Amino acid sequence: MAQDDKAAVRARGHCLCGAIEIEIRGPLRDVVVCHCGQCRRQHGAPPSYTAASWSNVTLHGEKNLKWYQSSPDARRGFCRVCGTSLFWEPMGQGRISIAAGCLVKPTGLRTVRHIFVAEKADFDEITDGLEQLPQSMSAAAASPPPTTTVDA
């Protein structure tokens, strides 16, 4: 998957057992916490994801990576040996969301917002004062901000 192994490694990560190692050579998106019901159940709690271009990601031990298609257009990747949650992929877009917890410190990443807050569970507390979106980032981008226009 990596197109240029000579580029500097921006971040490294691995699963709990070490069967899968990840190298990312390009930019990483800020971290977003997802509060949707699917993520909550699969991770056991609301996950923190960064994201990258697939073309900048190198995997070692990929045979240990198992994919579960959790919706028609997205799949989740985990280590079949230890169960570590590594990836959420919106299929066919060339992008991959990477669980921030698998990355080696220092990550140089910051959490910037919470998404799918409308699905937040009763035990789930948001106390950091960051931006909260009721649904996805694309849904927020698609709906214009409220206006106060009066009838013509």
Next chain:
Amino acid sequence: MSQRKTSGGCLCGAVRYEIEGPLPPPSACHCSQCRRHHGALGVYTLAPADRYKIKGDRNLAWFESSPGIRRGFCRACGSKLFWERIGSGQLDVTVGSIDAPSGLKIGRHIHLEDAGDYYDPPSR
């Protein structure tokens, strides 16, 4: 404490569980093992010995993450379900896998000294 019977399971439904009786307030663990395994904090309540039943346990995989400790996940969908001190009989259960509403509130945050650098951990 939650008093009712609690049910839960993985994302694909291959593993389900039921717990009888009250559950203690969950702990949110910031340790690097939990954050790496879950891609999230490890938020767990506790099912006492002899008060839980697991269905579909042939789909339940265990990984021994440190001596005497193992973590249970669904081998089909990867959902994180359990943390167990082997031989204790009791089972830590991920609160995210509980069918909503859980009726639970996080009681404490632990291992803040090992928190991630990509968020500001709570001060307690």
